[in-house]
Amino acid sequence: MIGFVNHLRLNDYTLGLPEAEAAVALLMQQPLSNVGETKLRLRSLLAKRKEEWERFDADFEAYWYARGRRRDRSRRTGNTPRRPTRPGVWNDHLERQNGHGDSPGDPRSCGGGGGETRAGEGRLIASKQTPLHARDLRHLADRAEMEEAERAAEALARALRYRLSRRYRLQSARQRLDLRRTLRRSLAKGGTPIDPVWRARPEEQVRIVVLLDISGSMELYSRFFLQFVKGLVAQWAESDAYLFHTRLLRVTEGLRERDPIKAMTRLSLMAGGFGGGTEIGASLKTFNDRYAKQALNGRSVAIILSDGYDTGVPADLVRELARLRRRARRLIWLNPLLGWRDYRAINRAMTAALPLLDHFASAHNLESLAALEPQLARL
Amino acid sequence: MAEAEAVEGGGGSLAAFLQRLAGVGYLADPALAAALQLSLQLQRPLLLEGEAGVGKTEVAKALSRLLGRRLIRLQCYEGLDASAALYEWNYQRQLLAIKAHEHDGASAEAIETQIFSERYLLRRPLLEAIDSEEPVVLLIDEIDRADEAFEAYLLEVLSDYQVTVPELGTMEARSTPATILTSNATRALSDALRRRCLYAYADFPDSERELAILRQRLPALEETLARQIVGFVQSLRKEDLEKLPGIAETLDWAGALLSLGFADLSTADPTGLQTTLVCLLKTEADHKALAPEAVSRLAGCAA
Structure with a gap:
């Protein structure tokens, strides 16, 4: 029996000593007359959440009849404790993590290099002499500048949080x-x-849900935005972050990682998706189907960070945006391209989406991100 | 009561327990029944998760009928706090007592011990449940709606069955209630709470069980129509809908069809059928998604 509990633990069940004791006591009390009933009883005792409840049968059979899945994840029991709430999507990725692990952040630095070469053809808004805050994020190319920008983003996120939550503290007489x-x-x-x-x-604190586009067209911005989102998530307890390109992935836990190297490692497993195509509609659908019910409530602000270049069908996007809008209190779309002179939201996806948004703003430099704050405060 | 005792002692096989549940009008899934039986044997709370409308609340009601115990229900909501769930001092009455004693010269200590005694305590559901002489069935409904702070508060009650009132000290349970917590999983519950409970996930019933429930609740329903209704709802649940219909919706719809005089879904007028779907589909998007053609296709398949 202890062996069985250990086996379940290896398969990511959260079990302590009391559960093992109770299970043994249960078996002693009721001799093994009917395996089916015993299995049902053990299941309600040992499984603690829906996923565990559903795969308990398989795990039970694997152990007692030595078939089916058998300790399939024991390879990574070393130093990567899994958060139990993480969605199943992570599972395929974590295996690969160790391979990617030794070059944290590297997959992105080539994206930054690309920014330098293309910097000339971009239309600059501010002159070169303007301080960092007003420069278009695309032009932050070299490493030191990038780090500076990241620090700024994190400070900004912190400031944003402070301003917004102070209101909360002042009234927190319960x-x-x-x-x-x-x-x-x-x-x-x-x-x-x-x-x-x-x-x-x-009033309860505002809850922020960020959906960040990391597709090819966003390549020059996404690393910076990722830092911004990381800052926001790390500073804000009630927040949730998702990355998407053609698929959607919840990354809140990854971003909450204190150690920046570890965090980047966890995120670098997404590198395969960085720079791919975009299907905003399909990604939003995944979000609406799987996460929205838990992630959004009446005090939620959903922020989409994307340039709106979508390869999916605009009708899909509109339908999913409408669903999202019904659940969230405010829907904000930040588009880095909006900062470009002469840019008009003329592509099909963006024009279709516009009427559904509460706020559509640029996000091409730090100032524009800072301008977001009153939008959030006005909830 | 003898029967109730037998259930408590874990007497009887699962089949017998299922039978008894059916006897009080609840047709349970064997897995759920096993979990319920175990929670009675071990006297531990049972956490019941599942979609809205799969009969989670009904489990507690059935259990209270089965055990012949009173059902105490605590409906959770956002902002539920200890004073609404556990206890509250009867402030107005305390004030009255102070006024009444103003002129008879009672000492301050005497008045204090008097007004902070159990007489002036308003019992809310949780305290009432553990303070009752006779054991009760305690239903904590939709725990996921309560704040996390309240969830933490609940831990003391659920693990030790005791309540701490600062002015009175710790109140131990006089009897252990059979506790059922339900959750719609709109938010993740803490691991600490999960660890203290047994767990069961209630799914939509399969067609056999749904048919049995339908027969039991609506005996007047024709067999063919009942089969068609179940077939229709089962295939409707496979559609891409925002809110899938639960058992309660099935029963509503069957009742509506019955009172409107539908006899056969496959030959029924599609537009008439469409109007009855208000019982099953609860959002505007779902109504739009299910065009009349789709309805008649489903009705045809169900037949």
């Missing part, structure tokens, strides 16, 4: 007696405060 009003009202009743007046509960 169900407290309002003495002044209570006394005032008591006058009508001969000075006995029979109806106490309570202060209202504070």
Whole structure:
């Protein structure tokens, strides 16, 4: 029995000693007369979430009858503890992680190099002398500048969080007696405060959900945006981050990693997708189907960071955006191309999406990201 | 009560337990019944997850009928706090007592011990459940809607069956309630809570079970129509819908069809059928997604 519990633990069940004890006690109490019933009982005792509940049968058979899946993940039990809530999509990737691991961040630096060569043909808004804050993010090419920008992004995210959550702290008197009003009202009743007046509960914090496009057309921006999103997620407890190109992946846990090298390693497994095509509609559909119910509520702001160059069908995009809009309180689309002079949102996807957005803004430099704050504060 | 005791002691096989559940009008999935039986044997709470409308709340009601115990229900909502779920001081009554004692010169300590006694405590569902002489069935419904803070609060109640009232001290449970928590998984529950509970995932019933439920609840339903209804709903659940219809919706729809006098879905008027679908489809998008042609196709398949 202990062996079985260990086997389940290797297969990522969260089990402690008490569970093992209870399972043994259960078996001693009821002799193994009926395997089917025993299995059902053990399942409700040992499985703690839906995924575990569903694959318990297979794991049970694998151990007791030595068939089917058998300790299929024991290879990586070393130093990569898995977060139990991570969606299954990660599983195919984590194997590869060790291979990629020794060059953290490298897959992206070639993207940065490409920026340098193409810098000349881009239309510059600000002159070269302007401080970093106003420069188009595409032109941040060399490593030092990039790091500077990343720091700035993180500071910005922190500042954003501070400004927004301060409001929250100021009102965070939870169900407290309002003495002044209570006394005032008591006058009508001969000075006995029979109806106490309570202060209202504070507003809950805004929840931010970021969907970042990392397809080929966004190549020059995505590394920087990733840093921005990382800053935001690390600083903001109520946040959630997703990357998409032709598929969508939840990366909140990866971004919360304290160690920047580890975080980049975890993200670099997406490198295969960096620079691919974009299917915004399909990715949003994945989000709506799988995550939206948990990730979004009435206080959520959904931010899409994308240039809107979509290879999918515009109708799909519109339908999924409409679904997203129904769930989220505000829907914001940040488009780095909007900062370009003469840029008009004329491609089909973008024109189709525009009427559904609460806010459509540029995100080509740090200032434009900072300008986001009042939008969030106005929730 | 003798029967109830037998259930508590873990007596009886799973088949017998299923039979007894059916006896009180709940046709359970064997896996769910096993989990329920085990939670009674071990006296541990059962966490029940699943889509809306698969009969999670109904489990608790059936259990209360089966055990002959009172059902205490705590409906969770955002912002639910300890004073609404556990206990609250009867402030107005305390004030009245202070006023009444103002002139008889009772000492401050005496008044204090008096007004912070159990007489002035308003019992909310959780305290009521563990403070009851007779064991009860406690249903904590839609726990995922409550805040995480409340979830943490619940841990003390669920693991030790005790409640700490600062002014009175710790109140131990007089009886252990059979506890069922339900969740629609709109948010991830903490691992700590999961560890304290047994777990069961309630899925949509298969066609056999749904048919049996339909027969039991609506005996007046013709056999062919019942089969068609179940077939229709089962295939409807395979469609790409935002909100899949649950058992409650099936029952509603069957009731509606019955009262409107439908006898056979395959020959029924499609537009008439379309109007009854308000019982099954609960969002505008789903209504649009299911065109009349699709309805008649499904009805044809079900026949």
